[in-house]
Amino acid sequence: MSMFCYQCQETAKNEACTVRGVCGKDEDVANLQDLLIFVLKGVSVYAEKAKEEGVDLSAKTAPFIMEGLFATVTNANFDPKRFEDLIVEAFSLRDEVKAEFEKAYRENHGEEFAGELPEHAVWTAEEVDEYYTKGEGVGVLETENVDVRSLRELATYGLKGIAAYGDHARVLGKHKEEIDRFTQKVLAATTDDSLSVDDLVALVMETGEMAVETMALLDEANTSTYGHPEPTEVNIGVNDNPGILISGHDLKDMEELLEQTEGTGVDVYTHSEMLPANSYPAFKKYDHFVGNYGNSWWKQDKEFEQFNGPILMTTNCITPVKDSYQDRIFTTGMAGYPGVTHIPDREEGGSKDFSEIIELAKTCDSPVQLEEGTIPGGYARNTVMSVADKVIEAVENGDISRFVVMGGCDGRFKSRDYFTDVAQELPEDAVILTAGCAKYRYNKLDLGDIGGIPRVLDAGQCNDSYSLAYIALELKEALDLDDINELPISYDIAWYEQKAVAVLLALLSLGVKGIRLGPTLPAFVSENVLNVLVDKFDIKATADAESDVAAMMAGQ
The missing domain is CATH 3.40.50.2030 (Rossmann fold)
Structure with a gap:
């Protein structure tokens, strides 16, 4: 194999891309991305060691770690030169963090640190050419145990989503120290062979909790800067x-x-x-x-x-x-x-x-017209909650029988027609809640409204899935329910890349059960890890639109 990548839904044969990515990523870029993450783990190891010595370096490490992880998200960056530069910068940061850790250790213990460190913290290269050969051996498959590998990658991919959302928030002047510290904690943990499967499951769930925090932060950053989206x-x-x-x-x-x-x-x-x-x-x-x-x-x-x-x-x-x-x-x-x-990036200020x-x-011609008309948008949490009384009354009167969350990603595969079929198959008293580009499968259908409430409520980008979670939690309180799963809401989620993984883990951390996920289940989830998710959260694969709609309308 010249590469190994299975982080997206369209990975070859739902197993892994091993020659060239379905996304178009070649082996050089794939291996450089793996090496960048490898070095970022080394940065994180030293940062966690420094924290043990009473020195918090997350303010130094987190901005670059988030940018580095963001660059490796599917379809973000295909440029090998950019990755070479990022790796050089990662090595430089690792050296800085290492020096600060060693200084703190000497001051605290009166001697030099002589403990063992993972290769991520000590390997270095003399020439850029070495990046390519090293990258071939430090990716996903460096973890041999398939279940440990699965959990490490699940946490890492969730962290990539968090990094993307966190980077957008930081651009708007918003960040949280707990999110910054968490990024280095997760990456360091993926190098720790002493962690058990149970430890890693707990880390995955904590990643979901932090995804909620990060999406809430980005929501605050966007709305405080540009106002609340409006219909x-x-x-x-x-x-x-x-x-x-x-x-x-x-x-x-x-x-x-x-x-x-x-x-x-x-x-x-x-x-x-x-x-x-x-x-x-x-x-x-x-x-x-x-x-x-x-x-x-x-x-x-x-x-x-x-x-x-x-x-x-x-x-x-x-x-x-x-x-x-x-x-x-x-x-x-x-x-x-x-x-x-x-x-280039903007200079500060x-x-x-x-x-x-x-x-x-x-100098260019005007665009060729593809279509005409309008499509509705702007139904984020502020808009929906401003008419909460109307929504609750419609639920209590039976005018709205069910909400179906069909957020997430779109993709190339014809199997995603399933989500169009679901939208058309749903009865006229069902409302779709959506966020992310999955909406392009049905947002131009004429599905009408229920008492003035559109049957497709588009909350916005994939990070605006926070709005959908917020709406669900607020409805739970308004309807005086004990459990979010008692709501008349079903989850039929389309996934493609790692931001969707963060959204999925966020929903699980909120206790949401019975999520349908498609068009395929993630290749990086091993059979044993999948069984844990099924047993604990009743996660299930999408089937066909007719049977899934019947089950969802029956609350299953």
Whole structure:
């Protein structure tokens, strides 16, 4: 095998990608990503050792650890040079943290530290070429026990989701020390062979708890900066002006792009996961913010061709770039692709410079119209709870028989038509709660409303799954129920990458049971670990739409 990766839902044969990623990632990038995580674990080992000596270095380690983990999320970064640079920076940080630990140890014990350390903390390279060969041997398979491996990877993938959400919050000036400390705790724990399976199960559950905290933090960061999303009919047509298409999750990038394009004659459109930006009050003041263009991330190869103007990828999901638009696609943040221009990070207190994109846009044709009309959005927690009385009355009167949470990710596989079929199969008194790009499977269907309440309530991006959890917990209290599982809510979750893993673990940490997960169960969950999840949380695989809808409507 030239690589081994099974972190996403589309992994080859639902086993692992061993030659080239289905996502398009080649063996060099895969192995560099593994080595980056390997060195980040070494950083974390020293940081945890320092904490034992009374020195908390999480403020130093966490920002870079989060960025490094974020870069390895599926479809975020395909650029080997960027990973080489990140590994160099990781080694430098490891040296700094090591020095501070050793200093604290000497001061506390009067001697040099002579204990054993895992290879993650001591291996180094003289040349960059060594990164590639070392990366081949330090990935997933370095853990031989399949159940230990499964739990370590489950915690790591959940942590990748936490890192992505935490990085977005940090960009907006929000972070929590407990989240920072947790990132290094998990990575260090994955190098500790003394931990039992029970210890690792507990670590996985703690990862879910921290995912809830991180999504709540990002929710606070977004809403305190841009206002609470409000019900919005989002335009899906086009204007005659040239445009810039912005995709991903980073609302700060969205804000700065809108500011810099104002008055230039260039319009701005969202794509895929940036769709929810249309519902934030702070962005509605811009007349040149036209609406959303296109559909889910995996259709970008065709839709980017037809857009005609520049595209800005702020995070994942980027797919292999076609020659037809390579000269007008840009990345920023932790996104990257070889041969694609990267917009550098903003200096402290400053803004990113999007002038190159804007000047290019002025020379381009206006977008080809793909569709027309509007789609609804903006039904996050604040909106739903503002009409909570109406919702509760509809439940108590039987006008709403059930809520079905169909959040998560979209993907390429035809098996995801299942989620469209479920939406169409659900009775007219059922309401869909959604967040994430899974909504593109049904958000343009005409499903109507129930007493003015739309049958598809779109809370926003995948991180806005926090809104769905918040709504459920508030309804539990309002209906005076003892257990969240007594609510008339079913969970039918689509997953693709590691942010969805964080959302899943968050739901489990809140005690949610009976979650359906599809279109396949994760390849990284071993049979024994799956049995634990089934026994404790009644996790089940999606089946067919008709039988699943019948079971969900029966509360099963």
